[in-house]
Amino acid sequence: MPVSALQQSLRGAGLGLDFGLVRARLRSDVPGLAQKLQLLYAHFPVEPADGFFDITASLQWPAGTRRFVRPQVEFAVDGQLPFDPFPSDTDLPLLEWGLNWCISGRCHHVLLLHAGVVERAGRAILLPALPGSGKSTLTAALANRGWRFLADEFGALRLEDGVLLPVVRPSGLKNESIDVIRRFAPTAVLGPSFPKTHKGTVAHLAPDAPSVSARRQPAGPLAVVFPKFTPGAEVQLSEMPRGKAFAKLAANSFNYDVLGAKSFDALGRLISTTESYRLSYSNLDDAVAVLAKLHTNLLAHADSDNGLHTHAL
Amino acid sequence: MTSPATGHRGFPLLCVLAPEDCRRFAFEDGTVVFNPASWQSHLLNPSATRIFNALFSGPCSRDDLARLFDEHDAAEIAGTVDEMESLGLVGRIEPSA
Numbered sequence: 072m073p074v075s076a077l078q079q080s081l082r083g084a085g086l087g088l089d090f091g092l093v094r095a096r097l098r099s100d101v102p103g104l105a106q107k108l109q110l111l112y113a114h115f116p117v118e119p120a121d122g123f124f125d126i127t128a129s130l131q132w133p134a135g136t137r138r139f140v141r142p143q144v145e146f147a148v149d150g151q152l153p154f155d156p157f158p159s160d161t162d163l164p165l166l167e168w169g170l171n172w173c174i175s176g177r178c179h180h181v182l183l184l185h186a187g188v189v190e191r192a193g194r195a196i197l198l199p200a201l202p203g204s205g206k207s208t209l210t211a212a213l214a215n216r217g218w219r220f221l222a223d224e225f226g227a228l229r230l231e232d233g234v235l236l237p238v239v240r241p242s243g244l245k246n247e248s249i250d251v252i253r254r255f256a257p258t259a260v261l262g263p264s265f266p267k268t269h270k271g272t273v274a275h276l277a278p279d280a281p282s283v284s285a286r287r288q289p290a291g292p293l294a295v296v297f298p299k300f301t302p303g304a305e306v307q308l309s310e311m312p313r314g315k316a317f318a319k320l321a322a323n324s325f326n327y328d329v330l331g332a333k334s335f336d337a338l339g340r341l342i343s344t345t346e347s348y349r350l351s352y353s354n355l356d357d358a359v360a361v362l363a364k365l366h367t368n369l370l371a372h373a374d375s376d377n378g379l380h381t382h383a384l
Numbered sequence: 385m386t387s388p389a390t391g392h393r394g395f396p397l398l399c400v401l402a403p404e405d406c407r408r409f410a411f412e413d414g415t416v417v418f419n420p421a422s423w424q425s426h427l428l429n430p431s432a433t434r435i436f437n438a439l440f441s442g443p444c445s446r447d448d449l450a451r452l453f454d455e456h457d458a459a460e461i462a463g464t465v466d467e468m469e470s471l472g473l474v475g476r477i478e479p480s481a
Contacts, residue, residue, distance in 0.1 A: 313413065315427070317416050328423065
């Protein structure tokens with residue numbers, strides 16, 4: 072869609088986008104935002120804005136003089152302003168964080184784990200981690216080496232059957248990770264860098280066309296890998312005991328406490344039917360190679376194994 | 385006083401609270417248990433798992449537990465049971481008046 076048409080949609084009925092797990096309708100009168108969205112959401116079909124949307128959000132100028140003096144923008148959802156305004160030169164990060172906030176606070180029909188998710192041959196690797204552990208960088212690297220990208224931020228575990236639902240959105244890369252991915256995947260599409268955010272410099276990586284096209288296709292989990300970027304370290308993959316993996320995943324969830332027994336059962340099944348690992352790495356090529364080998368080996372055993380190593384009592 | 389459940393002295397008896405609603409997954413490094421009253425999940429180490437499983441099988445006294453796990457330090461068992469009580473996983477059956 073041309074920028075002018077995007078701009079018209081944003082200023083009018085809204086720009087409808089389908090991320091897989093959720094559909095969002097965005098509105099904005101902020102100049103320049105349409106160009107950034109066109110770059111990062113290039114492969115997303117534009118949805119008619121008059122349907123049902125899980126999220127209706129807007130990025131707008133605040134009332135008063137802050138449109139002109141040290142201009143700011145504010146994120147609104149359903150008419151509410153959940154955050155303080157941001158400087159207008161961080162419009163896209165505010166929009167992306169705002170959408171993440173909406174997803175984490177609303178999607179309680181799934182267990183939302185703080186994790187990247189990538190898939191090959193129908194089976195996914197979940198990459199949960201705390202901020203700063205290299206999760207987004209590793210997820211982005213895998214997505215640029217032939218893996219399908221399901222999510223950078225949300226491992227959305229469906230409660231009924233334990234499959235992972237895609238939440239295909241731009242990946243937020245921070246600080247050194249931006250140049251790391253530029254070097255690792257020179258053809259990857261990155262949006263502009265925003266140097267003044269509270270997380271440092273942020274840039275967004277656009278999801279590739281096949282991943283966007285497959286945003287409605289779930290994937291069965293095969294492994295849980297907790298990555299940790301360790302400068303100078305040789306790549307090292309080691310098994311993690313399941314009880315510990317359960318505890319770490321629960322602590323890394325957005326809504327584990329909200330769902331009660333449903334999340335306990337879903338997480339227990341996930342941990343029982345997958346293998347869990349720690350991955351320490353500094354070199355992305357090495358980490359990608361180790362995960363590719365792990366995936367191949369686990370997949371080879373998956374057919375001959377029902378995957379249940381423990382059972383719910 | 386004689387315990388109706390165990391047939392010997394040792395009130396109060398200890399028991400798993402709401403065992404019918406108790407959910408748990410057993411793993412190689414312990415057991416995760418969901419407390420339906422608090423909605424909290426707990427990772428029990430192998431030693432605590434044995435105590436919990438024993439209480440899940442039926443009420444018993446601290447003396448019974450000590451006999452079951454004679455290789456354990458009694459103080460350790462008592463500490464584990466106290467912690468389980470404080471978490472609401474384990475409760476007491478007091479003798480009726």
